[in-house]
Amino acid sequence: MSTTIEREISSVKGYFLQDDPATDPETFDYVHSSFGLINQPYSTESTASQEVTQWKRFKQHIDLLNSQSDTKRFKVLFLGRHGQGVHNVAESHYGTECWDAYWSLQNGDAENTWVDARLTQEGIDQARVAHEAWKKQIQDGIPSPQSYYVSPLNRCLATARVTFEGLPIPRVDPFQPMIKELLRETMGQHTCDRRSTATEIAEEYPSYHFEDGFTDEDLLWDPKVRESNEDRNKRLRSLLDDIFATDESTYISLTAHSGAITSVLEVLGHRKFALATGAMIPVVVMVERQPGFLKRKM
Template identity: 30%
Template structure:
């Protein structure tokens, strides 16, 4: 059956620009590449970034500043897991934090086994943690988060107020979220983004969440566009 694909027009003032980034390499990724069963290990509960992961963060930060994105982004939305929090503040945060400055740091020194200096919240957009953009839920301890009360001292300038339950009430030990459930959660997240007044937003999430969410779109486009939407990359830019 022939399918006719017609172009669509949308006024720019009705659109938001989303910059989608996944977390940099975590210790669970390295272990999982060696043996997939390592994803079941409690050793990697709420996994932190590797040294290579921090190098990826630094490289993406350089790109964000060289392209001028750092001056355009009005809001950073981040999944409340350690590796995404580290990635978000490393890429989109301010410069090194100095004592005596009258603002809370985005990240304190050495947060999450990072061996990194503190990161300032000066001259950068607000950061908000949102549960809806979390990684594939269930079974894998690396995708279970700590209590919000443990994150707040490590990331003082991140807003965790939209998270209703301090403890992780979404992750289940014996049930792994289905792909279609991730996509449904992703659409709910995007609908929530429409309620925000900011027009240009960075979202720091996870590969499975982004892949399943973006896979819902593009069925009314040329196959080449569909393919581009669903390609996994470090940073994706979309108008929606």
């Protein structure tokens, strides 16, 4: 017999520039804005705490909030989009309409293949920019992710490795993220969103861990049916429920896709905020246990 508890999850506004409707996603620079962290005092801090860096003050604030409640937990999700992939270049070349109608259904063209699309050199460079940005924020006291999750698609696996491997933060040497099947891009039809086998992934990324139940073949990608935005939202809500039910970490990194991040933000009630390839934003999340929804499973 096991017990499950329903949880309400929502974003908490006021900590980052991306929370503010006045911040334009098109011009937002995560690198030179400390990932959007707002320089401000917090209601929980003393005068002495204001003498340390903003990131250290932020961590003290989040930690104190978590110490004050038995039913609410505050978590910080670092949502990173993969760097530019060969499929992104192809879509720009052919145009979105032609891409969706024809080219996205093909394995590639005369120049490239985009089944389980890989990073371009520009995409690798974008991940290196993220690596250097993290290095700078670490010097300023950013709370390090305690858990790392990554989509099984190659462009995310590669982006996460270039971004985090070798950074002076815990649990990164060697870099050992958890591969989560539900963290992937909108599923179906587009060949760029069909993943490689687990055997192939393990050969290329031997330090990565697969979640329990991860199948060798891709059983979720359907060549005939494209996942709806509503179904994608449900999938990403299930992913968050799984993570919040099984992972006690406060600071969590998710390396994913534009569609997946769009759904995460939507189910959290965060404003729409499109990320450029290779970009990252943090989001504060409140996870609240609902006492009226205690259920027992036999």
